[in-house]
Structure formats: structure tokens, C-alpha cells
Amino acid sequence: MMFGGLSTKLLNICIASFCKVRLLEKAEAIIIDGVRLGVIPDVVTYNTLVSAYSRYVSLDSAYSVIHRMKEAGISPNVITYNSLIAGATRDCLLSQSLDLFEEMLQAGIHPDVWSYNILMNCFFKFGKPDEANRIFQDILLSNLASHPATFNIMINGLCTNEYIDNALMLFRNLQRHGFVPQLVTYNILINRLCKARRWRQARTILRELGESDLEPNAITYTTVMKCCFRSKQYDKGLDIMSEMKSKGYAFDSFAYCTVVAALVKTGRIEEANACMEQTMSNGIELDLAAYNTLLNMYCRQGKFEAAYKLLDEIEKGGLLCDKYTHTIIIDGLCKAGNFSGAQHHLHYMKMMGFHENLVALNCMIDGLCKAGHIDRAMELYKSMETKDSVTYTSLVHNLCRAGRFRCASKLMMKCLKDGKKILRATKRAVLRGLRSSGYTDEAKKLQWKIQLARILR
């Protein structure tokens, strides 16, 4: 009996290490071997599989593990449910996450602090900060010992739900009460502050990380590098890349994509190529985001044959293209002036089950305008179900460039009525254009509308 217990423990350790490197078939094979030798899988064995399948394969495949588990006479426990709920949240299935939580309660299983953390993260992900906050308060008031992750999830969730000041206040309050930030806490704050373009505060947090006992990791470096690129400090970003390499940090797919995307964006195609070759020669496995980065690079070089070949390769490799993939192709074709090709791909995308793709249509509009086909762009605009501020900005800006200020003005009023934001520079361009071409009354009217929109907002 004791021997059996020990063997199951060993089996579980083996399975966990195979799952960690995504060798699920190997993990399954060991279970079969184990059963032959009389080693009985337990709840931990199945939980390990549930987690791995939901993470690396699909939620459905995780459910089939649950089925096998029940057939073997083993009941799911709180960890099983936590894994499933986390998986459903990762797959953007809000109601399924909540149903699973309910099912867990119905089954008489008591949620633990992990369950509440996962649920909190779920609410934040779906833009429900109030519900998330309620759970946070419940955790603090309950007897459950809170875990640093509770605070990290809270800080991150507040930031992604536009409560970045509250997140900072929470962070400082926690520190006053003796909370020692973890590396993830710093990484979360640096990243979110950079995305909000609050460079000064981001630098403060980065400095505090430097003064702490913690060592930055690859995520920290990638985050800071991205911040440099975002604030147009390209050479500084590349310096950080070299520092990261020389200090021996693993240069992963994230790091390479960040660098390649920045190089492509600034037109440094040769360097981007070299960087991408390094990625490949380092044997880094490309996932869809990495393929999309590569695809974007090809498109910007006008290498569409290579791009289409890559598209085939992606699909043959069993990956499904996402909306980013298609948008990159459409944007690339538009920038190259191939509008019939772009139209064709738009149809293809629809055939693949993607319906509205506002970003791709915005790329079409911008491309048409830049190639001087403003009327075609206006036609497309009229046929669109939804528009956003990018749609309007692109059209208004290009109408101004073509000297069609009254048309630009009319469109901008529509935009304001629609409650969409528009760049200040674009507003000024329209007003200046109207005045200089003698439409002073129109300019006054527009200015009034702009002020009105500001008051109403």
C-alpha cells in the first residue's frame, strides 16, 4: 500500500514535468505504463492533465479528461474546478466561467482563495470591475488568508479597467501595511504605466525595482524595451536588447517580436530581417503572434509571395489564423496599392467565419485615401455598419489634404455627434482649411459644435 502511494507520487511528478514542456502524449503514455504496473492515477494526476489540456489544447479536451476521471471513480475537487474556470476565462467564456463556479458550489465543494482570485480576474477581464472589487472585499473580510496574487490581480485589473490611479493608491497603501511587492507586481505596474504613457511614474517604479532585492527577469526587460519603442527612443530600446543578451537572459519569442515589430515600424527592414533570422536559428518555436509579426515584415517589404506561402505554412501547421493575421495581409496589400487583392482577402476572411473587422476596413479606407481614391473610401465608409474614431480621423485628415474642407467639416460633425474622439491636430486642420478658403461661418459653426461636444462629454 505504501509502495503504491509512493509510486503514484512519482507518476505525478513525471506527468507534471512532461506537461510543463507540452509533451502530453508522453504524459498519457506514462499513465498507461503505470496502470500496467499497478500504479493507480489519483486526483492530482487528473488535475495535472486537466490543466495542461485546457492550457495547451482546448477546454473541450479538458472536459474529456474530467469524463475519464469520473469513469475512474475519482471526483473533481476544488483544484479541478479552479483549473477549468481559469481555462474558460482564458478562452474568453464569461458565462461558462460563472456556470462552473456555480456548479462547484452545487457539488458542495468550498471555493478557496485561489477560486476567488481566478473569479476576480475573470470579472476584470470582462470589464466588470465592480463585481471584481466586491470579491476582493469579500476575501479581505473572510477568514481566507489573502495571497500576494490577490493584490497583483487587483492591481492589474484596476489598471486594465481604467482605474490606474486607484491601482497606484492600492499599491502604496499595501506597501504602507507591509506588503512587499513581487517582481510581477513591478512588471504589471511598469507595463500599465507605459501603456498609459505615464513615463515619469513608470520610471519611478522601475527605479524602486532596482533598489529592491529583486532581480529583473526577461519580462521586465521586454516590457522596458517596448516602453522605449513606444516613446520613440529606438536606439535606447536596442541598447536594452543588447544588455539583455549580454546578461544572458533567455531571448524568447516575446523579446524577438517586440524588436522586430519596432524595426519594421521604423522602416529598418534589413535589421528586422537579421533579427528574425536570429530568432529562427535559435530554434525558437513560432506561435501565431510570432508568425503574424513575420507576416507583417514580409508585407512591408512587398514580399507577398512569401507572405502567402507563410499563410499556407501556418494553416498546415495546425494553427488557425486570427483577425490579426487577416488584418496584416489586408493592410499590407492596401499599402502596396493592391486594392482588389485586399478586397479579395476581405471576402476570404468572411468565408473563414470572421464577420466585422473594423480595423481591416479602416486600413482599406486609409490606403484608398493615401492612394488618392477618396471617393472610393467614402463609398466604403457609407457601407460600414460601425465606425470608430480611426475611421473618421483617417477620412477627415485626407479630405483636408485634398482641400475638401467642407466635406471634412460635415464628416467631423457626424463624428462628434457619434461621440467619437478625434485628434486635436485634425480638428485644427479642418478649421484652418475652412477659414483659409473663406468658409468663415462654417468654421464658427464647427467650433461651436466642438465646444458643445466637450461640454456634453
Next chain:
DNA sequence: ACATATCAGT
């Protein structure tokens, strides 16, 4: 030995 949070792509 199993479950949560941070970094890349239009």
C-alpha cells in the same frame, strides 16, 4: 506533484 496575475502581432 495539480489551480490565479505581468511581456509580442493591425
